[in-house]
Amino acid sequence: MHGAWFAGAVALAVTLSIGRVSPLYSQQLRELNGQVLATSDSSPVAGALVEALGSAARSLSDRTGRFSIPRPDPESLRITIRALGFRTDTLAVPQGRDSLTVFLVRAAVQLAPVEVEAGPNVARTRFEELAQLSTVTLSAPELRRVPTILEPDVLRAIQLLPGTVARNDFSTGYNVRGGESDQNLVQLDGITVFNPSHLGGLFSTFDPDAVGKADFVTGGFPARYSGRLSSVLDIVIRSGDSTRVRGAGQLSLLSSKLLLEGPLPGSGTFLVSARRTYLDAVVSAFTKEVLPYYFTDLLAKVAVPTGRLGSVALTGYWGRDALNLNLVDSTELTERVDLKWNWGNHLLGAAWTLPLGAGELLTRAAASGFSTTLGLFPGLARYDNTALLFNAGSSLSLSPGNGHALQVGVAGERYRMHEQIATAAFDQVLLDNRYRTTVWSAFLDEQWSVSRRFLLRPGMRLEHVPQARFVGFSPRVAAKLFLSRDAAVTASAGRYYQPVHSVWDPELPITVYEFWISSDRDVPVARSDHLVLGLESWIRRDVQVTVEGYRKTFDRLVTPNRAQDLSRQGDEFILANGNAWGFDVLLRRHAGTVRGWVAYSFTRTRRTSEGISYPAAHDRRHTVNVVVQAPGPFRSSLAVRWGYGSPLPYTGFIGQWDHRRYNATDHVFDDSSEEPVAGPRNGARYPYYSRLDAGLRWSVQKRRVTWEPYFQVVNAYNRRNVFLYFFDYGNSPPTRTGVSQLPLLPTFGLDLRF
Numbered sequence: 001m002h003g004a005w006f007a008g009a010v011a012l013a014v015t016l017s018i019g020r021v022s023p024l025y026s027q028q029l030r031e032l033n034g035q036v037l038a039t040s041d042s043s044p045v046a047g048a049l050v051e052a053l054g055s056a057a058r059s060l061s062d063r064t065g066r067f068s069i070p071r072p073d074p075e076s077l078r079i080t081i082r083a084l085g086f087r088t089d090t091l092a093v094p095q096g097r098d099s100l101t102v103f104l105v106r107a108a109v110q111l112a113p114v115e116v117e118a119g120p121n122v123a124r125t126r127f128e129e130l131a132q133l134s135t136v137t138l139s140a141p142e143l144r145r146v147p148t149i150l151e152p153d154v155l156r157a158i159q160l161l162p163g164t165v166a167r168n169d170f171s172t173g174y175n176v177r178g179g180e181s182d183q184n185l186v187q188l189d190g191i192t193v194f195n196p197s198h199l200g201g202l203f204s205t206f207d208p209d210a211v212g213k214a215d216f217v218t219g220g221f222p223a224r225y226s227g228r229l230s231s232v233l234d235i236v237i238r239s240g241d242s243t244r245v246r247g248a249g250q251l252s253l254l255s256s257k258l259l260l261e262g263p264l265p266g267s268g269t270f271l272v273s274a275r276r277t278y279l280d281a282v283v284s285a286f287t288k289e290v291l292p293y294y295f296t297d298l299l300a301k302v303a304v305p306t307g308r309l310g311s312v313a314l315t316g317y318w319g320r321d322a323l324n325l326n327l328v329d330s331t332e333l334t335e336r337v338d339l340k341w342n343w344g345n346h347l348l349g350a351a352w353t354l355p356l357g358a359g360e361l362l363t364r365a366a367a368s369g370f371s372t373t374l375g376l377f378p379g380l381a382r383y384d385n386t387a388l389l390f391n392a393g394s395s396l397s398l399s400p401g402n403g404h405a406l407q408v409g410v411a412g413e414r415y416r417m418h419e420q421i422a423t424a425a426f427d428q429v430l431l432d433n434r435y436r437t438t439v440w441s442a443f444l445d446e447q448w449s450v451s452r453r454f455l456l457r458p459g460m461r462l463e464h465v466p467q468a469r470f471v472g473f474s475p476r477v478a479a480k481l482f483l484s485r486d487a488a489v490t491a492s493a494g495r496y497y498q499p500v501h502s503v504w505d506p507e508l509p510i511t512v513y514e515f516w517i518s519s520d521r522d523v524p525v526a527r528s529d530h531l532v533l534g535l536e537s538w539i540r541r542d543v544q545v546t547v548e549g550y551r552k553t554f555d556r557l558v559t560p561n562r563a564q565d566l567s568r569q570g571d572e573f574i575l576a577n578g579n580a581w582g583f584d585v586l587l588r589r590h591a592g593t594v595r596g597w598v599a600y601s602f603t604r605t606r607r608t609s610e611g612i613s614y615p616a617a618h619d620r621r622h623t624v625n626v627v628v629q630a631p632g633p634f635r636s637s638l639a640v641r642w643g644y645g646s647p648l649p650y651t652g653f654i655g656q657w658d659h660r661r662y663n664a665t666d667h668v669f670d671d672s673s674e675e676p677v678a679g680p681r682n683g684a685r686y687p688y689y690s691r692l693d694a695g696l697r698w699s700v701q702k703r704r705v706t707w708e709p710y711f712q713v714v715n716a717y718n719r720r721n722v723f724l725y726f727f728d729y730g731n732s733p734p735t736r737t738g739v740s741q742l743p744l745l746p747t748f749g750l751d752l753r754f
Contacts, residue, residue, distance in 0.1 A: 031098070034358070
């Protein structure tokens, strides 16, 4: 019954969309519509000049490569296409043909040295053309220049943007506008990544040199995104160089990395990046000691143009962390006992882009997985958790004209989750939960330029989860009203659903990674409603000021049940509700010798569970991050980051029960145990947080190799930021001892480009 209703709704949405487009096309029979693409990777060519020979008809292609020119009276039409960096092409368009796709061949252009930054163009274009709020785009150069721990890191840079709260120095995890860390959707070329981190969350899995751009959306995200409640991090891996083989490498105190890219025989490009820690190998080579940990990852992308059939891109990733620690050596009386802990992600996806006149059809298929094993070996006890996602879908983008840009799509997702606690020594399985969840979805998203001063973006998403007997309708809308050429009022509202959850306790001070389950009859689909109101203004062409206020609600959040019975299925979790409100401020300069941003966030976040209301563990009132990139001393590039965070909550202890057992025979207390007494949940606060990082980077070119040594200091003034407290009530008076986060930490490394 649900499936038939769902299929009918999808058919109705597509029918209405096509029906709406057809009349618009019928009004444009006297126009020639087309798209200009590059032959190397079928990427859009923006700014191409299209001229009709023998007439004054001409047009410039937009950012998607599309153009439209009036069709003159002659039976046949000859057009010329010119674009910087491409060979000029002339072709004849037969009578009666109203659309075409043109492929241009790249040509080298010798120019004087210039410095190019795409940042202001991307942000300014989004401001002028899209009704989309709460979005920040970071380019690859910006990601590399932000000072971070040991080496450049994508997620560390995201933690410095408005709306985010990073709870400590030890994790790349982040909370966005009151949401939990598992409510952040992270995609790599449209493929979901479950746990994008290494070294217990200290580093992310993404190579900044392979990233084309990263879009970070903190709220009100459009209908094409699904599966999470709080934010979207959409990372695009760039295509490889189409002219010659290039490479890049990095040596840091943590790891070594190599990236290769170039053209493929015939056509197409490739990009491959590999990274591995080497401290374990160094320790083994020079000492008799063993470092029991390492991580490695491999990222690859192949892009192949298929002529008039568009292009095909393949993206793959594999990463693994491994910890193998010997706890007990084997003897004649004892068997060797090892602590083994390994985890990692793997994914593979394909995307086919097919130009359809003034439209485009994008079809994706992907598999993404995460697995972890933690245990005492051989055979004492182990915990396993796997998360697999298989998904496929298509989306059709149309530009019918009259200020409309329409996108419709359908998709199917299949989740396979498994968690198990077992001991082979006693031949027992203490916990064995399996989740098989399917999500069918369809969406409709439209950008409508109602007038020169008003942009509207209505959309809706329909989702059906049979295993949870759930059907969800998610209306979404965004609007932008221009007060002037450089200022606009923005607003958005929407509903969001999440069918996968983490079973990690959000109250713990650090999350190594998320343990995943999916919705079924016992695990509900979580929901969140967003309301955002903002003001965006531009000072000149390169300085952006954005202020946004928001209100979010959370329903049916899944949290671990600390009193669960392992022999029962269905009581592993308890439900929580919540809300968050606040505002974010972003002041950003995109270009110039001095650039960077100032981000400020104010947040109030509450949770309610089992009748108790309390602040969430990431309820930080004030967060400030200042990032500055400028010329430095000794012909270097300087990057400075200063951050401040007001106190985070934690559950403190107000005392301790000493339980003693009386021995009636000897008349003494011969056994005792201690039980701490907790205060109100998250009723105490840590001290405020503050940290200053600075880095210098040089660039020297010798023999066609660019050498970029860098040096940076983390926590330059050695602020002792508290990570957690230990309480000892055995002393009189009782004592509280704080464990600090990262101390002053100087690091250095070397980047190579050839």
